[in-house]
Amino acid sequence: MASALRRPIFGYGLGTSAEANAHYVTSGPYVGMEMPAHNLYVELAEELGLPGVIIFLFLIKSILGGFRSSQKAVRRRETDGFLPNLIDGMQVWLAMNIVFSFASYGLSSYEWYLFGGLSVVLQRLVSEESSEGEREATRSGSAMRALIP
Secondary structure, X not given: OHHHHHOOOOXXXXXXXXXXXXXXXXOOOOOOOXXXXXXXXXXXXXXXXXXXXXXXXXXXXXXXXXXXXHHHHHHHHOOOOHHHHHHHHHHHHHHHHHHHOOOOOOOOOOHHHHHHHHHHHHHHHHHHHHHHHHHHHHHHHHHHHHHOO
């Protein structure tokens, strides 16, 4: 954390937390060793500074919101199937990663980018299905009106 406080606004750059830590350890058994940050948020602060931490927290918030809105939209239409189970599974995995990120580093791991992408894809799939359902309802309603004199 000490190296994050030396450059709190801009950080050291993406992927440089191990090198940044190596330059500021002056005593003990780890002098001169490249050590990664001990959790994701300290790693973010070292690499991207405080603005990067804030942006990442907004990313997590938008991913949570995306999964929540997808879940609400899918639950209105169907109670069983692949999409509701996928959304439930991704929410559990996301909650586990949020808790696990306090004990591990990992900005360079794939999970957060996968979560962001899947959140957007699920929102698009759900909105596509709902617009198709609305079109079907409109077509059947106009067909029924045409049959009724």
